[in-house]
Amino acid sequence: MSKFFPLFQSHLDLAHRYWIELLSPGDRVIDATCGNGHDTLALSKMGATIYAMDLQQKALESAKNRLVEEGVAEPVTFIQGCHSKFPEEILNESIKLIVYNLGYLPGGDKEVTTKVMTTLTSIKNAEPLVVPGGAISITCYPGHPEGKREEEQLLDYCHTLDPKQWSCCHHRWINRHLSPSLILLQKEKC
């Protein structure tokens, strides 16, 4: 079988390729669901300056250890808290990419999962922070009940975004049952 089949192995593979295309070294990024730090690590390897947020101290510790083990040099600011409230120091139109990898911490408490109302609030608060041409990347996990509700309501919301201001697309593998999916929102360049 060709090593190019499938061209994108997963929603995360696709998301990472999109981030590489979008980012330049020194761009500022928010990882709004830092978890075990896999995405934070990938973003740091792309040269981004990162704010990494998570509700759980345990997740932030795990992410910090991962970055230390990998000898990451890019600046990462870790913030414990809910992503429905971004730090006030983050100014409007200062962030190139905001990343959400929804759901619960792999290997952690499944009850501590992202919830539709806080995720929606967070995305609405994220919109003004993004620079023109920047983006919001959201990976959804409809394989569990809260994840399904979250995906449905996020898609409903994204349908309402003005196409003159936001380019919105949704990718899913349609022949993989309840596969994770990727929502990409890119802000129009002025």
Ligand SMILES: C[S@@+](CC[C@H](N)C(=O)[O-])C[C@H]1O[C@@H](n2cnc3c(N)ncnc32)[C@H](O)[C@@H]1O
């Ligand atoms: C699927 S995991 C993220 C995986 C991570 N991006 C990685 O690469 O390892 C989702 C994370 O979101 C966090 N989370 C859930 N609700 C949150 C909220 N309201 N604000 C910030 N983080 C939240 C969970 O604690 C969990 O660590």
